[in-house]
Amino acid sequence: EAAVTQSPRNKVAVTGGKVTLSCNQTNNHNNMYWYRQDTGHGLRLIHYSYGAGSTEKGDIPDGYKASRPSQENFSLILELATPSQTSVYFCASGDTQNSGNTLYFGEGSRLIVV
């Protein structure tokens, strides 16, 4: 089965600090995604990428940056973390050509900003 690994799995950050969430996939998928999940909001798309070197804004990109340095890795960066960014973050990979863009998710990263 497809493998997506996130780190860290849990993080407590201070307001104003910098946070980097990392994601690695071994599926050789072109597409990678970052979502956040809060109660009552389902999954909301922050940034996504359709290949190394590309990043696209999702529906809620404000306060977040993304980086896709290689096919395997996709990072989400919070330059100045705020308490409103406390959430569970999911990374996913998918490929429109080989799997109809079925998404495979990592286990999630729980971020608390105090």
Add this chain to the structure above:
Amino acid sequence: QQKVQQSPESLIVPEGGMASLNCTSSDRNVDYFWWYRQHSGKSPKMLMSIFSNGEKEEGRFTVHLNKASLHTSLHIRDSQPSDSALYLCAASVSSNTNKVVFGTGTRLQVLP
């Protein structure tokens, strides 16, 4: 901004009963729908996909799609307590199949 709306927000069915979940897209260009299931404390996993008008059945799960009304539904027959989970509908449009947007989900509880 493409929106995916799901109903009901929550649903309780008895073991052995039928659960019906609904999903509608606000974007007339939507072409692809998926249903994902997320058990408590776990990550979402794809349950079924449907890209063409009509019906698709896999075991106890049946999904319908009506592209004219931008509506898809998931039906679970003979519901089991292990089906208790958050069900998420996802969609993408033909002009940008790389962007996948999710709804807020339906929380299903199956009572023994």
